[in-house]
Amino acid sequence: MDYKKIIATYGTPCYCYDTNTLLDRIEYLKDKLKGKKIVYAIKANTFIVKELVDSVSRLEICSPGEYHIVKRLGISGDKMVISGVYKDYDTIDEIMRDNDVLRYTIESLEQYHLLQELSKKHHKDINVLIRLTSGNQFGVSVDDLKSIIRDNNDEHLQIKGIEYFSGTQKHSLKRLEKEIDKLNDLANELKEEFNYVPEEIEYGPGLPIFYFQDEEFDEDSFLDELNNLLKRLDKYHVSLEIGRSIASSCGTYLTQVVDLKENQNGLFAIVDGGIHHLVYYGQTMAMRIPHFDLIQKEKGDNKTYNIYGSLCTINDCLVKNLEVPKLHIHDVFVFKNVGAYSATEGISLFLSRDLPKIILIDKNHEFHLLRDTIKTSDINYPNYEGEK
Numbered sequence: 441m442d443y444k445k446i447i448a449t450y451g452t453p454c455y456c457y458d459t460n461t462l463l464d465r466i467e468y469l470k471d472k473l474k475g476k477k478i479v480y481a482i483k484a485n486t487f488i489v490k491e492l493v494d495s496v497s498r499l500e501i502c503s504p505g506e507y508h509i510v511k512r513l514g515i516s517g518d519k520m521v522i523s524g525v526y527k528d529y530d531t532i533d534e535i536m537r538d539n540d541v542l543r544y545t546i547e548s549l550e551q552y553h554l555l556q557e558l559s560k561k562h563h564k565d566i567n568v569l570i571r572l573t574s575g576n577q578f579g580v581s582v583d584d585l586k587s588i589i590r591d592n593n594d595e596h597l598q599i600k601g602i603e604y605f606s607g608t609q610k611h612s613l614k615r616l617e618k619e620i621d622k623l624n625d626l627a628n629e630l631k632e633e634f635n636y637v638p639e640e641i642e643y644g645p646g647l648p649i650f651y652f653q654d655e656e657f658d659e660d661s662f663l664d665e666l667n668n669l670l671k672r673l674d675k676y677h678v679s680l681e682i683g684r685s686i687a688s689s690c691g692t693y694l695t696q697v698v699d700l701k702e703n704q705n706g707l708f709a710i711v712d713g714g715i716h717h718l719v720y721y722g723q724t725m726a727m728r729i730p731h732f733d734l735i736q737k738e739k740g741d742n743k744t745y746n747i748y749g750s751l752c753t754i755n756d757c758l759v760k761n762l763e764v765p766k767l768h769i770h771d772v773f774v775f776k777n778v779g780a781y782s783a784t785e786g787i788s789l790f791l792s793r794d795l796p797k798i799i800l801i802d803k804n805h806e807f808h809l810l811r812d813t814i815k816t817s818d819i820n821y822p823n824y825e826g827e828k
């Protein structure tokens with residue numbers, strides 16, 4: 441990728457999302473998880489939705505904001521599954537008015553009744569998946585799930601199956617096996633007790649990304665093993681809800697050195713970004729070395745630096761004790777694997793620093809500015825003038 445051109449055109453800090461990397465990644469996952477439909481959880485990154493929508497079966501949408509993004513992109517209702525722990529009347533009303541065929545998840549009895557009411561109001565036949573809880577605030581208990589299946593005779597609402605997602609960054613195949621067996625057992629019980637066979641099981645495996653240089657992960661074997669485990673659900677149409685594992689690798693975050701200094705604790709490089717923009721999973725970043733490239737005008741001998749961002753907090757450490765060729769002001773760090781969550785999970789409003797630009801690199805390597813710099817000073821401003 442021509443980072444020098446990106447830096448010259450857009451400056452730093454910025455995120456870049458590369459379409460070819462993204463599409464190759466989806467093909468790789470499809471190839472490994474044979475026959476499974478892929479549902480992209482758009483919370484991982486909304487900026488790449490248009491690029492990938494034709495490569496996945498559905499988009500998982502969890503909030504009014506996510507719905508409005510997808511609607512504005514002109515994506516049709518049959519590509520969506522409307523999910524989320526809080527579904528408000530007005531948004532679901534709008535969605536039903538906008539679309540003909542749609543899938544919804546049910547995360548509570550309240551949501552079941554809301555969907556009944558609105559599908560009746562709009563005379564819309566809808567498909568629903570009941571989300572099974574893993575014991576937290578999401579989804580419904582086994583008892584509630586069974587009672588919905590047992591009692592549902594709604595003319596508009598067809599129960600297509602089960603949804604299950606218990607968390608992200610799951611490294612343990614044992615844990616995935618347990619979850620797959622749990623879903624299989626539940627489906628068997630539903631058949632025995634109510635002669636109900638789920639048509640679909642939508643399962644979020646929380647596929648992991650390994651962000652740091654000291655980690656080893658044989659992803660090929662991991663996915664082969666997961667694919668074997670999923671064969672236990674072969675009786676059903678299985679779709680996999682995935683966010684992080686689809687989006688991470690296509691994204692880079694560019695931030696440049698703006699100051700250099702030395703004190704009793706070593707050499708410090710200050711960059712124009714920081715932890716408000718760059719979030720890997722967990723808070724361990726400063727102690728680990730993420731994957732990165734360094735763009736330098738001149739190369740020198742290696743030195744050890746602490747790389748800090750430009751927030752007013754000692755926590756704003758991107759990498760500690762990093763050995764790199766002697767740094768100069770304007771050298772640019774290109775942090776990798778930031779395509780998922782990083783742009784949204786940061787404490788972006790802290791210190792009223794601007795939100796970074798977002799650049800898409802299309803299939804033909806052309807650049808597109810998808811979001812310009814946004815001034816958070818406007819958001820953090822106490823707007824007395826607005827009172828009038």
Ligand SMILES: Cc1ncc(COP(=O)(O)O)c(C=O)c1O
Nearest residue numbers: 481605608644646681682683684
């Ligand atoms: C319901 C649901 N499905 C899928 C995902 C995506 O998870 P991941 O990014 O780990 O693939 C999430 C993430 O929070 C989720 O809440």
